[in-house]
């Protein structure tokens with residue numbers, strides 16, 4: 321009778337099958353027939369392991385410790401091994417959402433040369449990302465800068481890395497050779513863009529684009545494909561009063577945000593397990609804002625100023641977003657976040673942010689900017705455009721088209737604020753840093769480009785027949801229904817997976833402890849909320865007619881944004897959930913539009 325090395329109840333390190341990763345496990349028993357140990361992982365997954373796949377706890381070093389020592393890209397990517405990658409032999413019981421800490425075996429070579437260890441880790445990664453695969457050979461050949469550039473390019477220029485993932489997943493050396501060609505193409509693409517990084521390109525492009533569309537909106541024949549109109553003299557951009565109004569607006573929103581009114585909601589658990597609290601009183605904020613604006617108009621405030629000073633207001637807001645981004649950059653970075661997501665490149669870090677949840681005491685800057693000044697400002701601007709239309713065309717009431725655009729977008733914003741808690745389970749809040757991209761996006765991009773339909777209608781009226789109005793309203797309601805139902809379903813499930821109201825839904829367990837919905841809305845397509853959102857976007861552009869491309873800008877931008885977000889989310893989920901995600905994708909075949917995409 322062979323001796324049993326590990327006893328029931330022992331805490332040991334168990335290798336995740338098919339990888340070199342070891343996780344802390346508890347021995348549940350030993351089957352002398354099969355010579356296998358039954359072990360349980362921290363997330364509740366039970367597996368049977370051979371003795372050689374089990375080691376004692378001594379002789380291991382935690383990866384979280386080693387991670388903070390290096391900021392190399394390959395090290396960051398080494399997180400991508402999800403234990404769910406390998407098919408489980410026994411059933412998994414998902415317990416509390418405790419993410420098991422992956423621990424790698426400490427070898428003499430890994431201690432001698434961390435860079436070499438990085439490359440070894442990358443080889444083992446189930447989903448080798450494009451840049452991980454690139455670094456594999458490039459680091460060996462001592463070309464880390466090239467790798468860094470390509471990596472930045474991959475992220476910042478939103479290239480679809482999945483094709484490259486596929487190559488790298490399908491075999492070591494072969495894939496590497498194929499990747500040489502890819503690298504060349506990427507490099508040419510990189511040189512084609514502004515050096516040194518893609519982030520630099522976006523830093524210049526995004527503000528230039530806002531300026532372009534605002535100037536187009538003032539033309540008699542606005543289009544997105546027209547050559548940019550000549551730049552107005554520099555002094556027309558600046559208006560001190562506009563800056564004061566913008567500052568007042570932001571301060572007013574900040575005041576409403578900090579008032580102890582409304583619920584304190586908990587965010588999703590951070591990697592440390594901590595759950596931050598958020599004051600979700602957005603609905604209250606928009607109601608108070610509406611009352612204040614109504615009183616101001618009643619007292620004679622001329623809101624058409626917003627239309628006549630649109631460019632100056634945008635410039636002022638842009639200045640504030642840049643100052644905020646600089647502040648965000650110079651604040652001490654969140655090392656744990658930075659060590660995982662940030663490559664330590666100044667431009668990139670400035671663009672994407674160095675902190676996940678920058679806060680001043682309890683004041684959460686990202687949450688505030690995403691949900692308040694820009695979003696509520698969007699409705700204020702739309703309302704001002706309706707007044708400007710009436711003034712310009714001497715109307716007693718805004719046109720049908722203007723009313724529809726105003727009501728549709730107001731509904732979207734009010735719904736977002738009413739369900740403010742749901743934003744805490746979205747990608748931006750859970751995964752993205754807060755830097756220039758989001759600061760500018762929230763404060764400038766949203767209020768000054770999402771309002772383009774209303775801005776357009778002031779100078780370019782479009783008469784709508786009653787049947788057209790009915791058709792557009794119906795479309796909007798269908799889109800809204802899909803959007804709201806699917807978002808609420810996911811949010812309710814993420815907040816309480818055992819919610820009895822959701823017990824009829826089928827789910828796939830994952831090794832992280834979280835499950836994935838495979839029926840209900842999330843069983844129709846992989847992003848039903850994007851589908852609803854896109855239908856709504858269509859309903860926002862239709863009232864403006866087909867004479868010009870400018871009011872269709874949002875629709876075009878939104879398709880690009882959501883397709884990109886979807887592929888980014890796919891890669892992220894595959895990294896997190898491994899084979900469970902693949903199973904989900906096999907079951908739910910379409911991404912956004914059933915049977916089409």
Ligand SMILES: NC(=O)c1ccc[n+]([C@@H]2O[C@H](COP(=O)([O-])OP(=O)(O)OC[C@H]3O[C@@H](n4cnc5c(N)ncnc54)[C@H](OP(=O)(O)O)[C@@H]3O)[C@@H](O)[C@H]2O)c1
Nearest residue numbers: 746747748807810814835836837838842849850853885889
């Ligand atoms: N108007 C705009 O400009 C704009 C722009 C972007 C987005 N949006 C809207 O904002 C909302 C949020 O969008 P988002 O991009 O943050 O993405 P989202 O679809 O809300 O969140 C994606 C996350 O949901 C979880 N998930 C995915 N599939 C799941 C499944 N089958 N079961 C359970 N959970 C699943 C995953 O996170 P975990 O597994 O980690 O929980 C995934 O990372 C959407 O309605 C979108 O349309 C609007």
Ligand SMILES: CC(C)CCC[C@@H](C)[C@H]1CC[C@H]2C3=C(CC[C@]12C)[C@@]1(C)CC[C@H](O)C(C)(C)[C@@H]1CC3
Nearest residue numbers: 526690732733735736743748757760761762765766
């Ligand atoms: C090109 C860049 C400048 C892109 C910037 C992107 C951001 C402007 C968007 C990213 C996530 C978006 C978002 C909303 C607004 C626009 C973003 C911040 C949102 C707050 C709009 C109201 C919705 O109801 C919402 C809460 C679902 C939504 C969440 C995501």
